[in-house]
Amino acid sequence: MTAPSPLTVKIRDFTDADYPALASLQQAVWPKQTVSAEYLQHGDQELREHPRQPHWWRIVAEDDAGQVVGAASAVQWPGMYDPHRYHAELMVMPAAERRGVGRALAEAVWAHLQERGAREILAGTQEDRPRGLAFLAHWGFAEAMRFFDNVLDVATFDPTPFAAAAQLAPGYRAVSLTDLSAELGPDAAWAAYFAGFVQARADVPRTGEASPVLESEFRKRGTHPQFWPEAVLLAVHDTRAHQTGGEVAALTELWLDPADDARLNTGLTGTTRNHRRLGLALALKLKSIEQARARGAAKIWTGNATSNRPMLNINERLGFVKEPAWIEMQWFAPGGEGKE
Numbered sequence: 001m002t003a004p005s006p007l008t009v010k011i012r013d014f015t016d017a018d019y020p021a022l023a024s025l026q027q028a029v030w031p032k033q034t035v036s037a038e039y040l041q042h043g044d045q046e047l048r049e050h051p052r053q054p055h056w057w058r059i060v061a062e063d064d065a066g067q068v069v070g071a072a073s074a075v076q077w078p079g080m081y082d083p084h085r086y087h088a089e090l091m092v093m094p095a096a097e098r099r100g101v102g103r104a105l106a107e108a109v110w111a112h113l114q115e116r117g118a119r120e121i122l123a124g125t126q127e128d129r130p131r132g133l134a135f136l137a138h139w140g141f142a143e144a145m146r147f148f149d150n151v152l153d154v155a156t157f158d159p160t161p162f163a164a165a166a167q168l169a170p171g172y173r174a175v176s177l178t179d180l181s182a183e184l185g186p187d188a189a190w191a192a193y194f195a196g197f198v199q200a201r202a203d204v205p206r207t208g209e210a211s212p213v214l215e216s217e218f219r220k221r222g223t224h225p226q227f228w229p230e231a232v233l234l235a236v237h238d239t240r241a242h243q244t245g246g247e248v249a250a251l252t253e254l255w256l257d258p259a260d261d262a263r264l265n266t267g268l269t270g271t272t273r274n275h276r277r278l279g280l281a282l283a284l285k286l287k288s289i290e291q292a293r294a295r296g297a298a299k300i301w302t303g304n305a306t307s308n309r310p311m312l313n314i315n316e317r318l319g320f321v322k323e324p325a326w327i328e329m330q331w332f333a334p335g336g337e338g339k340e
Contacts, residue, residue, distance in 0.1 A: 007063060007099035011108050014058035014071065016041065021060070021068040027259075029091040032149075032323065039258035042225060051214060052078045055086065055116070059108055061101050069096040072105040074113055081211040084119035102135065110139070121331040122207060128324040141329035144207045146306040150320035151299055154292050157319060166286040168235055169278040172249060174287055177232035194218050196234065196248025200270025205305035207328055226256040231264075231291050235271075235280040249275035252284040254291060254300070264292050266302035269311065282314050289318070 014022070019037035026035050047056045054076035061070035070092040077087055088109055092101045113121060123141060125132035159166070168174055181189040194215050201210065221227050231254035237247045253267030266288075271281050292300050304311045306325065 004099045007096055009061040009101055011059055011061055014060050018060055022071055025071055025091055028093055034257055034259040036258040050078045052081050054078050061105055069093045070101040070105050072109045074109055079211055080208045086113055086118050086121050088121050088123040119333045124326055124328040126324045127327055136329045141331045143327055144330035145328045146325045148304050148325055149323040150302050150315045152320045154297050162286050165282050168283045171238050172235050175234055175236050177229045190219055192248050196251050199272035205307045228256050233284045233287055250280035252288050254288050262298040264297045264300050
């Protein structure tokens with residue numbers, strides 16, 4: 001088969017006017033990861049305003065007609081912040097693949113990160129994208145972790161076998177963030193939500209050490225366009241339910257999708273260490289599925305590291321179906337961690 005002819009592109013800095021093109025590009029490259037221009041812009045703005053002042057840099061590749069045919073970025077994620085660690089992303093329009101666009105973007109990103117003295121770079125692709133995996137391997141990346149997207153068909157889900165599991169253990173009750181705010185007041189409810197979130201998040205697998213969550217930043221999720229407070233479900237321990245701040249023992253979150261009204265996305269699901277092995281996470285997940293059905297959602301998406309066997313067990317039991325694994329790849333500078 002004849003290789004496609006090289007494409008002449010101009011690499012330039014990203015501007016706010018490029019968000020619609022970026023959303024179209026991402027949708028073309030990852031059709032199951034629904035996005036919108038507004039969603040992408042909101043996320044970037046949060047990064048730019050974060051107190052940790054993480055590095056944020058993005059470029060695009062333009063063809064002779066002025067069309068965006070690729071984009072790349074280098075970002076320091078606040079949730080796993082290290083001044084020498086960067087997350088890189090590169091996307092090329094399917095019609096422009098194998099025409100030198102990816103290499104041009106990669107060379108620009110590589111030069112940028114070398115100039116900044118990067119000691120660790122994370123990047124990834126799906127396991128069913130062998131060319132992408134080979135591309136990363138060529139640049140010296142090696143596999144670090146795998147993650148699954150899991151999808152539940154809400155319409156065909158049968159809750160009957162889970163009638164008992166849907167009941168919380170004695171001494172606990174399920175309450176939404178909206179209802180807890182009505183009981184305790186918004187400030188105390190958010191403080192309880194934050195405390196439970198931080199404890200449940202502590203054991204989530206990741207490729208690097210988690211950075212502490214800043215409560216001021218956490219509370220900004222209340223203004224996020226996709227935040228659904230009624231679907232933030234909390235398992236509250238009754239013995240402290242009416243004390244200031246409450247005690248959140250477990251939680252699960254459903255977020256609205258930025259581009260698909262029939263889809264909901266799970267945020268964090270977890271249980272604090274002192275309340276585990278009581279079925280709290282499963283009970284909350286079952287209640288969230290009821291909420292999704294009542295809303296008329298067709299699918300619930302959630303993500304798990306392949307090493308997070310407790311949550312994978314719950315999702316498998318509920319009938320979530322795995323998508324191809326996302327493979328997180330890692331590069332270390334010579335002499336850095338993971339290198340001899």
